[in-house]
Amino acid sequence: MEAERIEEPTARFQKTADFLNAGNTAYLDARRNPVSGKKTARDLIAAAADEIGSTLSARLLQGFGEWLLNDAGKVSISTLNAASLACIQVENWDLAKRLANAVNSVDHHDLLAQRLHDAAAIESSDLSLPVDDWLKDKFCKAPFEQIETRANETVHFCCSAWQPAPIGKLDQKPDRVWNSDVAKEIRRSILDGDYTYCSRWHCPMISGRRLRKLEQMGASSEVMTIAKARNASEKSDTLSLKQTPNRAILSHDRSCNLSCPSCRTKVIQINREQSAELDNLINKDYADFLSAASRIKVTGSGDPFASRHFLSFLKHFTATNTRAQRLQLHTNGLLLDEATWNRLDLWGHVDSIWISVDAAEAETYSVVRRGGTFKRLMSNLRFLGNMRRAGAFSKLRLDFVVQKRNFREVPSFASLAQHVGANGVYFLRLRNWGTFTQQEFEEHNVCDPGHPDHPELLSILADQRLRSPSVELGSLRPFVREALDRQQK
Numbered sequence: 001m002e003a004e005r006i007e008e009p010t011a012r013f014q015k016t017a018d019f020l021n022a023g024n025t026a027y028l029d030a031r032r033n034p035v036s037g038k039k040t041a042r043d044l045i046a047a048a049a050d051e052i053g054s055t056l057s058a059r060l061l062q063g064f065g066e067w068l069l070n071d072a073g074k075v076s077i078s079t080l081n082a083a084s085l086a087c088i089q090v091e092n093w094d095l096a097k098r099l100a101n102a103v104n105s106v107d108h109h110d111l112l113a114q115r116l117h118d119a120a121a122i123e124s125s126d127l128s129l130p131v132d133d134w135l136k137d138k139f140c141k142a143p144f145e146q147i148e149t150r151a152n153e154t155v156h157f158c159c160s161a162w163q164p165a166p167i168g169k170l171d172q173k174p175d176r177v178w179n180s181d182v183a184k185e186i187r188r189s190i191l192d193g194d195y196t197y198c199s200r201w202h203c204p205m206i207s208g209r210r211l212r213k214l215e216q217m218g219a220s221s222e223v224m225t226i227a228k229a230r231n232a233s234e235k236s237d238t239l240s241l242k243q244t245p246n247r248a249i250l251s252h253d254r255s256c257n258l259s260c261p262s263c264r265t266k267v268i269q270i271n272r273e274q275s276a277e278l279d280n281l282i283n284k285d286y287a288d289f290l291s292a293a294s295r296i297k298v299t300g301s302g303d304p305f306a307s308r309h310f311l312s313f314l315k316h317f318t319a320t321n322t323r324a325q326r327l328q329l330h331t332n333g334l335l336l337d338e339a340t341w342n343r344l345d346l347w348g349h350v351d352s353i354w355i356s357v358d359a360a361e362a363e364t365y366s367v368v369r370r371g372g373t374f375k376r377l378m379s380n381l382r383f384l385g386n387m388r389r390a391g392a393f394s395k396l397r398l399d400f401v402v403q404k405r406n407f408r409e410v411p412s413f414a415s416l417a418q419h420v421g422a423n424g425v426y427f428l429r430l431r432n433w434g435t436f437t438q439q440e441f442e443e444h445n446v447c448d449p450g451h452p453d454h455p456e457l458l459s460i461l462a463d464q465r466l467r468s469p470s471v472e473l474g475s476l477r478p479f480v481r482e483a484l485d486r487q488q489k
């Protein structure tokens with residue numbers, strides 16, 4: 001009898017989970033393609049949550065949620081989200097947060113799980129968040145002026161962690177991608193102020209509250225005309241743009257000389273044939289399309305100086321481009337020394353350089369930047385700092401992904417940047433690019449309020465060195481706000 005009582009709910013949980021897991025493919029498809037004409041990702045989860053609510057009592061839901069969390073790695077993310085939403089509907093806030101976080105720990109592209117977590121944290125049963133109100137009258141230029149190519153052959157408007165829905169594929173004609181149905185739907189969401197496809201956690205323009213009203217964002221006359229027509233009582237559906245992107249972020253090759261644990265498990269290098277294919281694609285289809293872009297960033301996906309393809313792109317670019325300072329280089333800095341600078345003839349072409357560093361001390365650096373040498377980095381940073389001071393380019397920014405292994409070095413990193421001649425520092429929270437298990441990610445992610453080191457992180461974020469105008473707090477800003485609030489109490 002006793003065994004039956006224990007067994008019966010488990011069998012029921014398994015049946016419910018099996019039923020819900022079967023909906024995962026449809027959920028992921030809807031998440032990737034919001035204009036498919038089928039149900040939205042959120043509607044699918046709402047229907048699944050209703051199903052849970054009609055099958056399990058509040059008491060059984062508690063048991064079901066704990067049962068799912070026990071083996072969350074094997075449960076689909078749509079099931080975890082549906083269970084989280086079902087918990088919100090019965091005001092079981094703590095379990096709702098934990099279920100949503102089980103998704104957030106393995107998939108940083110799931111905007112619904114981020115929302116479920118934040119709604120549960122403030123006990124908002126309709127899932128509305130204060131940031132939604134803030135966004136209503138703000139404008140972001142990215143979907144009107146920018147394009148980002150990704151290594152999985154998709155194209156986005158900005159980083160896929162900030163806005164996971166792709167607007168097209170790399171092998172499609174870029175002008176069609178630029179005005180695809182998804183592209184227009186994303187533009188609509190910005191003009192209507194709902195920002196449905198943008199991450200409140202990872203986009204620094206949102207988490208850092210850096211967006212302003214349309215009139216203050218310096219939009220082009222074409223964009224102003226579209227926006228005004230949309231605001232008029234007779235709404236215009238014309239969201240296609242004649243203007244081409246003003247900025248391109250080329251992130252379609254992950255080749256790199258390092259294998260940082262937060263990014264990959266081993267060194268990635270594409271072969272000669274793959275590299276030649278990319279050379280051909282970018283030089284043929286994208287060269288014309290991006291000819292009016294005033295900024296071209298290489299790269300958000302690996303290292304420009306460790307990639308055959310990007311080296312070939314840069315050589316071609318500096319040999320043929322006649323306009324000044326269009327390049328933005330994002331690199332780990334280890335291969336960017338004076339010899340590379342001269343060999344690629346970067347003189348006059350560079351606008352800014354961003355270096356991913358993640359440590360202020362050699363010992364930490366050797367772990368978080370696996371394969372890198374701190375001494376060599378410091379030597380290159382001094383070279384670049386001197387070049388920046390001499391006016392060879394305008395911005396040298398050092399980047400730092402905050403995690404358990406390095407968070408105590410946050411304030412000294414701001415000092416180090418100043419010391420080497422950088423005029424910018426940028427902090428961002430850790431994301432899981434598929435390299436950590438859920439448990440590993442939870443262990444490293446000190447930005448999670450539930451992490452045992454989170455209170456210490458907050459006290460570190462109140463440090464005066466982070467108040468300098470050259471420090472950009474990116475996706476860390478909400479935690480800094482909290483740290484300062486606590487200090488004032």
Ligand code: SF4
Pocket residue numbers: 140141142143157158159162163195197198199203204205206
């Ligand atoms: S994710 Fe951020 S940068 Fe990208 S479109 Fe949305 S608000 Fe703009």
